[in-house]
Amino acid sequence: MIYENYDPYFPDQPVVDQYLPIWANLPAFRAKPAFIWAESGSSDVTKSSILTYEQLNNSVQSISSQLLLPPFQRGDTVVILCSPGLELVEVIFGCQRSGLLAVPIFPPKLSFTENDCHHLVRVLTQTKPKAAIAHSDYITHVRTYISSKSSTDNQLCKLLQNIHWISTNELKDKKMSTGLSLSTYNGCKQDEVYLIQYTSGATGVPKPVLVTSGAAAHNVRVARKAYELHPNSVITSWLPQYHDCGLTFLLLTIVSGATTVLTSPSAFISRPRLWLELITEFKATCTPVPSFTLPLVVKRGGIDKGNIPINLQSMENLIIINEPIYKGLVDEFVQEFRSFGLNPFSISPSYGLAENCTFVSTAWRSGSNVNQFPIYKHLLPSARLDASSRGEKEDIEIVIVNGETCEPVVDGVEGEIWISSASNCSGYLGQPxxxxxxxxxxxxxxxxQCFVRTGDRGVVKGEERFLFVTGRSSDVIELEESCLAAFKVAERTIAVVAEMQRSEEKIGVLRTLGKNIRKAVKKEENVEVGMVVIVKSGNVPKTTSGKIQRWLAKDKLLGGKMNVVLQMTFKDNESEGNTRGQVIKENTIHPPFVSSL
Structure with missing residues (x-):
């Protein structure tokens, strides 16, 4: 059943925040949970906090009233440094309603070491915020850090000193007027930039994307239609709430009138079974996860452990993001959890990127079985582009283009994915x-019309015009494993960095692993690997949602900042039987080796 426009008396709103007071004033929705925050114990969910639609709307109105007082003016930029949780949700919506430009980022560790603060320095330098919103304890640590620095030349200190700090405790404790006229709205308008969303940093230095209120509203309405979400939907998400899919599902919740159960990325990584428990306990119907989640949960899910028996029968949309999406990993997950009620019809391979707010497409349709999807190079499709053939209007136009000639290619030919829609963002801040x-x-x-050039490669196959996202540009090789990074380190040398998941002291075992990695890349990608580097656990950098940061991995490797266990170099076209791997350094920080390439 299609739920789009399910109520003709409830028209769609121009910006997401305007849905909130409408829900909050409906008797059936006042006490309905909008968001639930779940805390994790050692063996099961121990505590949860609830924010109803009425509570959220009142809190957002109170926060926005305070943010409209001096020294603020409409359009000022505010950095949000709140930890994951319900407060972060309230502050994000409060900024939109007050007409401020919000920049939510993950708060760096309170040690403020150089490695932890690169992104914070980048954000403060690029966005030039008037204020920062954080918990009072965090602000205290910031001020202690500033006062302890004897040198006035410290860049971070100068940036932090020039900001007006606002405590979430004060925003929450002060109760301002909660009256809001539904006929007038003074928050961010459709064509106004309300959010700076940084890209994940998986393929390059994080870039500040300018998001208008109208683009965000369009994007989540398209996603609502694609996944058939409605007020009875229950979503669960552990994704970071600061950007991309994690942030989008906050907006999607409000547009759909749904309920979303949230927890933190660190809670999931620490205990992957938590994700399964939340689906079970709250009878979740929808959950978005990066593709690496599936093998991680199969290996570390602790299915037979914990006090809550796993039951996935309620799941209707298991949304898989991060491309490419390999069928083998999905099949393994479905086979493992089918006996726990997982329906193969719920698998929803999807595609998105920050430059289009987040959502672009999904191959899922109601009644679609993952086993019925076509396969291309072991990949599942991320879209069906057959709307025009059915006489339907496409909400988001996707075209495969020859990146050099800017001409569309015919189906069956790989090219760059271009996207045009009302969801397209406005550009990068300060990067004309x-x-x-x-x-x-x-x-x-x-x-x-203008298109967003995604930098992703794709191909369209079959009568239903399934879109397969095959990877990025030629200097990046996509690998199935979640702790492998591949990139060029010289003009003719491809390197693969593999992170150990457990301690292994036998060099013979590591040599065999290195040879097998090289052999697998040759078989699957037809690319000769010139170097395999095996590093200790935790050395391959990842984003907050678990994506491999290949550009940073390359930078760390070439800069000698990885703890290398074994490095193997190979000659061009060296056969498997004649492979010679060499242990350069064992269990030490590897020195720079650019000159040896």
Whole structure:
């Protein structure tokens, strides 16, 4: 059943925040949970906090009233440094209702070491915020850090000193007027930038994407329609709430009138079974997860442990993000959890990126079985582009283009994925040349709207025009495992960095592993690997949602900042039988070796 426009007396709103007071004033929704925050114990869920639609709306109105007082003016930029939780949700919506430009980021560790604060320095330098919102304890630590620095040349200190700090405790304790007229709205308008969303940093240095209120509202409405979400939907998410899919599902919750159960990424990584328990306990119908989640839960899910028996029968949309999506990993997960009630019809391979707010497409349709999806190079599709053939209007136009000639390619030919929709973001903050290059793509010899050039490669196959996302540019090899990074380290040398998951002291075992990695890449990608580097656990950098940061992995490797256990180099076209791996350094920080390539 399609639930889009399920109530003709409830028209869609121009911005997401305007849905909130409507829900909060409906008798059936006042006490309905909008968000539930679940805490994790050692063996099961121990505690949860609830924020109803009425409570959320009142809190957002109170916060926005305070943020409209001096020294603030409408349009000022505010950095949000709140830990994951319900407070973060309230502050994000409060900023939108007050007309402020919000920049939510993960708060760095209170030690403020150089490695922890690179992104904070980047954000403060690029966005030039007037204020920062954080918990009072965090602000106390910031001020202690500033006062303890004897040198006035410290860049971070200067940046932190120039910011007006606002405590979430004060925002929550002060109760301002909660009256809001439904006929007038003074928050961020459709065409106004309300959010700076940083890209994940998986393929390059995180970039500040400018998101308008109208683009965000369009994006979650399209996602609501695609996944058939409605007020009876129950979503569970452990994704970071600061950007991309984690942030989008906060908005999607409000647009759908649904309930979302939240927990933190660290809680999931520490105990992956928590995700399964939340689905079971709250009878979740929808959950978005990165593709690496599936093998992680199969290996470390602790199915037979814990006090809550796992039951996944309620799941209707298991949304898999992060491309490429390999069928083998999905099949393994479905086989493992089918006996726990998981329905193969719930598997929803999807595609998205920050430059289009987040959501782009999904191959899922009601009644679709993952085993019925076509396969291309071991991949599952992430979209069906057959809407126009059925006489339907496409909410988001996807075209496969020859990146050099800017001409569309025929189905069956790989090219760059271009996207055009009302969800397209406005550009990158302070980067006009990159904005023109990425956000103003034009098809050759065609009078068309602007397209976002995604940098992702894809191919369209079959009568239903399934889209397969095959990877990024030629200098990146996509690997199935969640702790492998591959990239060029010289003009003709491809390196693969593999992170150990457990201690292994037998060099013979490590050599065999290195040879097998090289052999697998040759078989699957037809690419010769010139170097395999095995590093200790925790050395391959990842984003907060678990994506491999290949650019940073490459930088750390070339800079000698990885704890290398074994490095193997190979000659060009060296056969498997003649492979010679060499232990350069064992269990030490590897020195720079660029000159040896």
């Amino acid at each position: 040349s990159q904005t023109r290059k990425i956000f103003q793509g034009r098809l050759k010899n065609k009078a068309s």
